[in-house]
Amino acid sequence: MTNDIVPTVLGRATSSNVQKVMWLLAEIGQPCVRVDMGGQFGGNKEAQYLQKNPNGVVPTLIDRDTVVWESNTILRYLANRFAAVELYPADAVHRAWVERWMDWQLSTLGPANTLLFQSIVRTPLEQRSADLIETYRQRNAKLFDVLDQVLVDRRYLGGDELTLADIALGPLTYRWFELPVERDEYKYLRRWYDLLRQRPAFERHIVEIGLS
Numbered sequence: 001m002t003n004d005i006v007p008t009v010l011g012r013a014t015s016s017n018v019q020k021v022m023w024l025l026a027e028i029g030q031p032c033v034r035v036d037m038g039g040q041f042g043g044n045k046e047a048q049y050l051q052k053n054p055n056g057v058v059p060t061l062i063d064r065d066t067v068v069w070e071s072n073t074i075l076r077y078l079a080n081r082f083a084a085v086e087l088y089p090a091d092a093v094h095r096a097w098v099e100r101w102m103d104w105q106l107s108t109l110g111p112a113n114t115l116l117f118q119s120i121v122r123t124p125l126e127q128r129s130a131d132l133i134e135t136y137r138q139r140n141a142k143l144f145d146v147l148d149q150v151l152v153d154r155r156y157l158g159g160d161e162l163t164l165a166d167i168a169l170g171p172l173t174y175r176w177f178e179l180p181v182e183r184d185e186y187k188y189l190r191r192w193y194d195l196l197r198q199r200p201a202f203e204r205h206i207v208e209i210g211l212s
């Protein structure tokens with residue numbers, strides 16, 4: 001099911017990569033249609049889906065005749081398409097601040113965070129490995145330390161205002177703070193996270209979905 005007028009997001013609401021896209025669309029007030037796919041809903045390995053996204057993962061965005069996949073590319077596409085310049089600054093230096101965190105999310109924090117999340121939330125209690133969880137926890141703790149330190153002198157990752165960098169990292173930070181694992185205080189990370197928690201779009205598309 002797609003809609004000619006508003007963008008369609010293919011992907012289940014519980015995917016952190018879908019959550020980023022839904023959060024951005026809500027943040028800029030752009031209506032959309034979301035269709036459950038992937039996980040328990042399936043459909044993402046079928047030919048019709050693979051024609052749109054050969055990786056068979058979610059999300060995929062359909063905007064009129066344009067199909068976009070890779071969640072951070074979707075974020076950039078939507079910011080450009082709907083002229084959300086404050087979220088994706090045009091200035092080269094400012095943009096580089098934003099994009100480094102988007103790339104870091106995809107290359108560094110994302111894989112580590114997914115392992116921790118899956119080893120707890122997506123693993124039945126009797127099959128969980130305390131050793132593995134601890135290994136993954138330590139890996140995440142170090143990475144969130146990096147984020148904590150960079151937030152010492154800035155409200156948001158890109159500076160004073162929300163940008164795509166925060167949107168890329170917010171859903172994984174929610175998981176980190178909500179998973180039943182030991183954590184440091186993370187004073188500056190927590191200050192930033194509390195700012196995200198004040199945003200209705202973050203509450204709606206990340207917090208209300210919960211850990212599932």
Ligand SMILES: N[C@@H](CCC(=O)N[C@@H](CS)C(=O)NCC(=O)O)C(=O)O
Binds near residue numbers: 015016018037044
């Ligand atoms: N780099 C891709 C990763 C996409 C990805 O791995 N998506 C996961 C959900 S977060 C997925 O489709 N898993 C299979 C499924 O849900 O069936 C992106 O950022 O869009």
